Amino acid sequence: QVQLVESGGGLVQAGGSLRLSCAVSGAIFSSLNMVWFRQAPGKEREFVSAIQWNGITHYADSVKGRFTMSGDNAENTVYLQMNSLKPEDTAVYYCGGDPGHWHWPPRQNEYNYWGQGTQVTVSS
Numbered sequence: 869q870v871q872l873v874e875s876g877g878g879l880v881q882a883g884g885s886l887r888l889s890c891a892v893s894g895a896i897f898s899s900l901n902m903v904w905f906r907q908a909p910g911k912e913r914e915f916v917s918a919i920q921w922n923g924i925t926h927y928a929d930s931v932k933g934r935f936t937m938s939g940d941n942a943e944n945t946v947y948l949q950m951n952s953l954k955p956e957d958t959a960v961y962y963c964g965g966d967p968g969h970w971h972w973p974p975r976q977n978e979y980n981y982w983g984q985g986t987q988v989t990v991s992s
Contacts, residue, residue, distance in 0.1 A: 870894040870981045872963045877986030880953055884990070888948040890963030890983060897939055900967050902946045903974050904937065906959035913962070913976060917948060920970050953990045960985040
C-alpha cells in the first residue's frame with residue numbers, strides 16, 4: 869500500500885523560505901508522477917508543482933521562479949523548496965502520487981495517493 873507523509877510546514881514571514889517533504893512508502897517515488905497541490909481557506913485546491921517519473925518538473929505560474937520540486941532516490945522522498953514566500957502562499961499543501969500516464973495539467977482525480985497535508989502560513 870502506497871503512503872505519502874508530508875512534513876515541513878510552519879509559520880514564516882513574507883520573503884522567507886520553507887522546505888516541504890513528502891516521504892513515500894510502498895512504492896519507489898521515481899516510478900510515480902508526483903504533485904503538490906494546495907488549498908487556501910475558502911478556495912479550491914490548486915496545482916502547485918509536479919515531477920514526472922522521468923524527472924521533468926512543472927510549476928504553476930504563481931510559483932514559477934520561487935519554488936523548486938525535487939526528489940531524493942536514497943530517501944524515497946520528494947521535496948518542495950519554497951523561497952520568497954508571500955502571504956498568498958498560505959495554504960494546506962498536499963502531496964500526491966500516481967503511477968498512471970502523465971497528463972498536463974495534472975488533475976486531482978488522476979492521483980490515487982495523497983498525504984494528509986501540511987499547513988504553511990506566511991505572515992506579512
